[in-house]
Structure formats: C-alpha cells, structure tokens
Amino acid sequence: xxxxxxxxxxxxxxxxxxxxxxxxxxxxxxDPHPEGNDYMRRNHMEMMKHDRDLTLRQGDRDIxxxxxxxxxxxxxxxAGEPVGYDNEQHFCRTCHDYAAVKVDCFMCHTSKxxxxxxxxxxxxDEPNSIAAYLTRVEGAEQ
Amino acid sequence: xxxxxELTRRDILKSGAAVASLTLALGVTLMAxxxxxxxxxxxxxxxxxxxxxxxxxxxDCSDCVTACSTENGWGHGDHGSPETDPAWIxxxxxxxxxxxxxxxxxIMCQHCEAPxxxxxxxxxxxxxxxxxxxxxxxxxxxxxxxxxxxxxxxARSFVHEPxxxxxxxxxxxxxxxxxxxxxxxxxxxxxxxxxxEACEQAGHSAILxxxxxxxxxxxxxxxxxxxxxxLRDDLGLNPAVRYQNM
Numbered sequence: 001x002x003x004x005x006x007x008x009x010x011x012x013x014x015x016x017x018x019x020x021x022x023x024x025x026x027x028x029x030x031d032p033h034p035e036g037n038d039y040m041r042r043n044h045m046e047m048m049k050h051d052r053d054l055t056l057r058q059g060d061r062d063i064x065x066x067x068x069x070x071x072x073x074x075x076x077x078x079a080g081e082p083v084g085y086d087n088e089q090h091f092c093r094t095c096h097d098y099a100a101v102k103v104d105c106f107m108c109h110t111s112k113x114x115x116x117x118x119x120x121x122x123x124x125d126e127p128n129s130i131a132a133y134l135t136r137v138e139g140a141e142q
Numbered sequence: 143x144x145x146x147x148e149l150t151r152r153d154i155l156k157s158g159a160a161v162a163s164l165t166l167a168l169g170v171t172l173m174a175x176x177x178x179x180x181x182x183x184x185x186x187x188x189x190x191x192x193x194x195x196x197x198x199x200x201x202d203c204s205d206c207v208t209a210c211s212t213e214n215g216w217g218h219g220d221h222g223s224p225e226t227d228p229a230w231i232x233x234x235x236x237x238x239x240x241x242x243x244x245x246x247x248x249i250m251c252q253h254c255e256a257p258x259x260x261x262x263x264x265x266x267x268x269x270x271x272x273x274x275x276x277x278x279x280x281x282x283x284x285x286x287x288x289x290x291x292x293x294x295x296x297a298r299s300f301v302h303e304p305x306x307x308x309x310x311x312x313x314x315x316x317x318x319x320x321x322x323x324x325x326x327x328x329x330x331x332x333x334x335x336x337x338x339e340a341c342e343q344a345g346h347s348a349i350l351x352x353x354x355x356x357x358x359x360x361x362x363x364x365x366x367x368x369x370x371x372x373l374r375d376d377l378g379l380n381p382a383v384r385y386q387n388m
Contacts, residue, residue: 110308122332140347
C-alpha cells in the first residue's frame with residue numbers, strides 16, 4: 001500500500017520533474033494492450049501467475065498472458081541483439097529497478113525473445129509430429 | 143477470449159457461485175469455474191509412454207542424450223563432475239556377469255503412475271499432469287531434494303549453480319530439481335519427444351513413443367505382443383517407460 005502511494009505520488013509529480021526521475025520506458029512494437037497500460041502496470045504479475053499454473057499443471061498452452069508474449073513486443077535490442085535481464089536496459093528492469101522490486105522470473109526463464117519455439121500445433125505433414133511419427137511406425141511394422 | 147482484464151477475483155467468486163447453484167439444480171458436476179472448461183491442454187484420457195528396445199540401442203550412440211541436452215538446454219555449463227552435473231537422460235550399460243552379454247539403454251524419468259517423488263514433495267512442486275507426465279513446478283520447488291532421494295531410478299538432478307541462456311521451452315534454474323519432462327512442450331503441440339526423434343534419425347528407432355491408454359497404438363500393441371519389463375517392477379510404481387531385451 002505504501003509502495004502504491006509512493007508510486008502514485010511519483011506519478012503525480014512526474015510532470016514537474018520532467019522525466020529525469022521517472023523511468024524511461026522503452027517503446028514497444030505491436031498493438032497496445034486492450035486492458036490499458038494502467039491495468040497492465042498493476043496486474044501483469046497476477047495475469048502471468050494465473051496462466052503459468054494453467055500451462056504447467058494442465059498443459060494449456062493457448063494462454064492469454066506469458067513472458068514470451070511480453071518479449072514479442074517489448075524486447076529491447078542493442079546493436080541488433082536483444083538484451084538479457086543482466087543488462088539494465090532490459091524492459092523489465094527499466095521499471096523494476098526504479099520501483100526496487102526484485103523479480104526472480106529470470107532465474108529460470110530466459111529473458112530474451114523466443115527463437116526456437118513452436119506456438120502452433122504440429123500438422124500431420126511435419127516429420128516430427130506425432131501423427132507423422134505414428135504413421136511411420138505403423139508402416140515399419142507391416 | 144474474454145478480455146483478460148475482466149477476470150477479477152470477484153468474477154471468479156461469482157462464477158464459482160454459479161457452478162455451485164448449477165450443481166444443486168441439475169445434479170451435474172462442472173469441471174471448471176463458470177463451466178468454461180474445454181478440451182485444451184493435457185488429456186486425462188491419454189497416458190504418454192516410451193518403450194525402449196535395448197536390443198536396438200547402440201552402446202556407442204548417445205544421440206538421445208545429445209538431443210535432450212540440446213532441446214532442453216542442460217549440460218552445457220557443467221564442470222565435468224558427473225555426481226552433481228544435471229542429467230535428464232543417461233546411457234546405462236549392463237553386463238551379465240556369467241555370459242558377458244552387454245546391453246545399453248537410456249534411462250530417464252520413468253513417469254510412474256504412482257510416483258514416489260510426488261508422494262514425498264513437501265510443497266506440491268513435484269506433480270503429475272492429467273496425462274501422466276511427472277514434472278517439477280519450479281515456481282514452488284524449494285530445492286529440498288527429497289524427490290531425488292525417493293526416486294529409485296536416479297532420474298532427477300539438482301541445479302547447483304546459476305543458469306543463463308535457458309531454452310524458452312525448458313526453464314531451469316539454480317536451487318531447483320529437474321528431470322525429463324517427456325518433452326512436454328513438444329507433446330502439447332503434437333510433436334514427439336526429442337530423444338525419440340534423434341533415435342529414429344540415427345537409424346536405431348529403439349525408442350517407441352505413444353499413448354499407453356490407447357489399445358490400438360503401436361506402443362500398446364508392442365507391449366501386448368512382446369515381453370517387456372518395468373525397471374524396479376517390485377516397487378509397483380507402474381512406470382510409463384518400459385524396456386525390451388534388457
């Protein structure tokens with residue numbers, strides 16, 4: 001609560017301080033959040049926590065909020081390469097360093113955008129799909 | 143999909159109340175708040191398993207181990223100490239003393255139906271999905287390693303040092319326990335595990351992947367037709383990984 005009041009005061013005072021004391025939020029690509037930035041600032045952690053449990057425990061990967069989707073639009077690149085959480089320009093850190101909130105997501109998760117992830121279901125013509133595999137196995141038996 | 147912002151705690155409570163009243167009125171049990179359950183995610187009707195034919199497994203080949211390491215990002219920052227370095231899958235060679243016959247086979251998490259690692263976990267981090275895949279929820283793993291002591295297959299590893307540059311699909315971090323996930327991220331997207339793919343590409347096809355609950359699946363037919371064993375069958379854990387020609 002105290003933190004929220006402090007943040008609120010900081011936000012109210014922002015125009016006077018003209019940005020020097022406020023975090024410089026890196027520009028994102030893609031469409032704005034339909035929920036609005038105010039909602040995202042307060043609730044992004046709850047959204048991700050809800051969906052992480054669904055994904056891990058129920059295997060539901062068609063989810064609404066994930067770290068990977070954050071990276072899609074918000075990842076910061078320096079010299080053409082996305083920066084990791086060890087770099088203070090990482091988009092998570094711009095706010096979290098300012099608010100002195102430590103996140104431990106990146107002790108386990110990668111902090112860079114996905115390069116090798118399959119977000120869509122495999123189709124039967126992909127050699128490593130279960131369907132194509134079973135067809136091969138059954139063909140070999142006969 | 144509904145706007146994510148609309149899902150507040152009040153909405154969840156309200157939808158929970160809706161379930162309760164529906165249950166009373168119709169005598170049916172809905173599986174999720176507000177009846178929004180659908181068929182997404184792990185299918186409780188399936189049980190994924192592996193059948194490993196030691197007769198086809200080449201003692202000199204470790205492509206399954208390499209593929210797992212590449213897919214899941216373990217084994218790259220190790221210090222060459224096999225006692226502590228993570229190993230989600232390892233090749234084991236057995237020798238029959240009297241005849242000298244040797245066989246080689248990969249051993250990984252056996253995805254038991256009655257997993258001892260889940261039994262002993264004090265936080266609920268060690269868990270079993272509806273489709274039988276046994277996982278560690280690293281969000282709540284405290285690194286106590288009871289599961290490692292409970293596992294009769296030495297299938298789990300503890301991460302002793304900070305990890306960087308993890309794979310997107312395989313989060314892993316210092317102070318947590320980890321093991322074979324049966325490439326759950328691939329299976330959920332309709333793909334076969336990395337070790338199965340690598341073994342097939344190496345020309346051995348010693349690892350057969352499939353649904354143990356489907357009597358018509360190749361793995362179920364093979365188990366029905368040919369002799370196979372479960373490792374430490376005496377423990378009655380009913381593992382989903384079975385071995386032939388051991």
